[in-house]
Amino acid sequence: MGLAAPKNRSKISNDPQNTTWANNTERFGHKILTSQGWTPGASLGATDAAHKAHYTAASQSHIRVFLKDDNLGLGAKRGSERAENFGLAGFASILGRLNGKEEEVKKEEERQEKIQQRAYVYKKFGMMNFVSGGYLVGDKIEKGVKKEVEVNVEVKSEPESSDNEVVEKKSKKRKRSGEEEIKKEDEEEPNLKRKKKSVSLREEAAKEDAALEATSKSKKDKKDKKDKNSKSASETPATDSEPLSDKARRKAEKRARKEKKKLKKALKKAAKEAAKSNPTTEDPSSESESESEEESTSASSVPTTGTSTPSGLTYNPRGMHAVRQRYIRQKKMASMDPQALKEIFMIKTPS
């Protein structure tokens, strides 16, 4: 965490691996082991054991441990969140394209983008997103099968080949619908932000209510309008996307309904809270609070515009960064276009 992090000093011993002990071959243990036919470097255990292939490295030398003193999640590394800033992602994609793996590169990029978009939202608001990894059947994971799995377990005698076909078909279908769902969700996310924003605005409004009644009314009206806007927006993608399978649509509708419910509840909550804080509005602290809230809302309002250009940016660049960001984006765009790429690298295609 850079220089601002608390210092964690610890003295390292002169010989932290204790090589003095390890390299000493005069020791009692070493003597006994060699007398029983062990040679340095060999592992213990029966000679020519049938299960020798299953031995792990831990049978050779003790298990190495790492001191984990933070709450960093599995696979997360410090300072590695924004690889695209270094243009490395773009470079990789150029190489991939030159190798004629256009499709794969594109897919990968899209995937990355999607992940980043989602990551932004959930870093900001704490939404949890998960991607399905299939179903656990016994000890193995099977991709995207639900009903078939149960059948598989119960009816064992059925010929497997036909079963598998069905499974594959189904899983494909599921995948497709799943993708659509994800898309839809992505579209919905900005709405959610807007909703949240409106929530906090309303909270503010309620607070100000005590002080200025007249202005609040107009503000409230505004809010209501906004609210409606967001609601209608949330409904449009569900109806717009025509190739949705029935199931997915139903799911989407359900989700939308849930979202609405949540929103209502959140609104209620906000109102209540505001009511609670009413008597304390005279305090200067509450004013500053609302100020800070305003700030946060203004910050959160930025990405709503960002979604129209899905660049996967995770922060709002200013000044020098903005220039650099644009530069990188241009480069990226260039690398997306095969024609431009060919021109850059002066590749002649026999046409």
Place this chain on the structure above:
Amino acid sequence: MATKREHTTEDTIISAKRTKMENGNGKLDAANNPYLAHWNDDTTDTCAEANTANGLTDFKRHATTSKQASVAEDGPLNPFTGKSLSNRYMGILKKRRDLPVHKQRDEFLKLYQENQILVFVGETGSGKTTQIPQFVLFDDMPHKSAQMVACTQPRRVAAMSVAQRVAEEMDVELGEEVGYSIRFEDKTGPNTMLKYMTDGMLLREAMHDNNLTRYSTIILDEAHERTLATDILMGLLKEVVLRRKDLKLIIMSATLDATKFQKYFHNAPLLAVPGRTHPVEIFYTPAPERDYVEAALRTVLQIHATEDEGDILLFLTGEEEIEDACRKINLEAQDLVREDAAGPLVVYPLYGTLPPAQQQKIFSPAPPATRPGGRPGRKCIVSTNIAETSLTIDGIVYVVDPGFSKQKVYNPRIRVESLLVSPISKASAQQRAGRAGRTRPGKCFRLYTESAFKKELIEQTYPEVLRSNLASTVLELKKLGVEDLVHFDLMDPPAPETLMRALEELNYLACLDDEGELTTLGSLASQFPLDPALAVMLIVSPEFYCSNEILSLTALLSVPQIFVRPASNRKRADEMKDLFAHPDGDHLTMLNVYHAFKSEEAQANPKQWCHDHFLSYRALQQADNVRLQLKRIMEREELELMSTSFENKKYYENIRRALVAGFFMQVAKRDGNGKAYLTVKDEQNVLLHPSTVLGQDSEWVVYNEFVLTTKNYIRTVTSVKPEWLMDIAPNYYDIAAFKKGEIKTALQRVATKVQRKEQEKGKR
């Protein structure tokens, strides 16, 4: 049903072990050995009795079928006792026949009859632990040859509860036909034919009867957990089955990957029974998490607010983290309930050191909806990885898995045991996910990406034998008659350095002689279910006139932490601890606590007294129990129990000297004038654990354990004098063998001082 046998009483065991030891090299004295009690039994008598009593007369051993067995099971008389069967039995029988294993009974019997070793794989919920031993009983009929069927369990609680359940299923009294045997408790009788026991107990029995002749079939259950004792037993039994062709062996595992077991046991046949599990949908996060605890909390709350009915199981790493998470979830959930966004949510912590009464709470049903027609309630269990395999909680539908657990690893080079948060294995992750599908299709939320699952997790969790200090294991193996430790056929042989370290420690403790043979002291030490250092300390304590105190101390050191330090009341807890503090160190402080605990004042209401003084009543009680058991062993081994009178100036000094006699290899010297200490010989920088009562002015300290948690700490320390070290353990403190450095010069200085003093004495 009365027989002359009485092998349950402790006294017979005592005398037998004594004789066995004197007899020496492996000759079995059947007359006195309780584990061979059936040898001197009048077998014809038992057989005749069995024949009249049961309905198994026309059964031919190892040639029965499931049809025959089910006829016998139907009654009307209990095939094993001859009594009529109760109605409850019939009810249970119906349910038992619905279990997945029952469908494959014939298949099982066929493989069992045809092979000496069988690998059996059954997922959780298949009923293998309760049913397979019974299937074996009907075919093996061990009572006809006055033998038994043993079924091992890694955990004491499991052994007890399963035995209870099976006794009910067979309509017999626990302790009669079906019994159990765990450390410090033996509930078996002369009629016992099926014995559930911990794997450690079977290993102890093997020490006295190397061929395990009292068993006709041995079932190693939960072999996939790969506990130290199970691993050693497998290596041992692999040899025993070659010597005893009549012994049958069944290895039971819950994981599907049993090829390793098969290969290990000479390509033994495999029988797999599917469990009754439902599919579990796995979800990964799209990107790595910055803070897994926070992410876990958010996930739990989100599940609670948005998902259907069903309980949540969250895996975290340690007690503190779990308690903290519970508090936070509770707070947030109350908010949710207040806003009517969700139903009520109860949160239960679950970890090993939690009192049993509180552990039981996790089985209580989820709370009902707050008002009729409202959203249903839910329970959330926040657990360490004991909920991964050890405990089965029904009703779990959602599992949240951050992918970490606290794991113990031993480093033989610097002799440190680390208890660190590390990534789990793939197998472990699957096991966790599987917990969600016990009652209906479930969901598992993994707080890491799919690629992290594939790339960052190891395949299997390392078995205990690769992660532990093997000193006591080596002592056990020596006692078991294993001479060639290098080629002992373990499923996963430990690192050579770990074995070397163990041998060296035992050699310095004089448990092994310079040729690597077991000494009398070593053989005596193996009688105690303790670490060799503790056992040696206990055995030599009469030489220091303080065996009573050392006995108490040993008991205190082998139970969980006796001091309680709740996060909410740390200051008060520390004040209370200071009441007992002894300036010379933690060992003596613990002893003070114990003596106070045994005083009349405290014993009037011990529970309240412990609570008032921030002490763990359970741990102290347990220590009391362990002390009693160890005392019995000491009396059996004719070790004198004595104390220096409290008024004597040397009362505490004697105890500290006895401490050195066992722990002279765990000594650290202060490095310069700072806080840091340096361990002797291994020269590692360590710090005194913050919990110590010891001031900073002790130059030399002996410590009970060296652990790596957040830093290198030595815990439970007491100050000692360097003269004692060289006096009590001259072999280890042979100055010539020391590496050049601060410790060597310090020791040299002390040695010359001692010499000079002696010279002066001689002059006078």
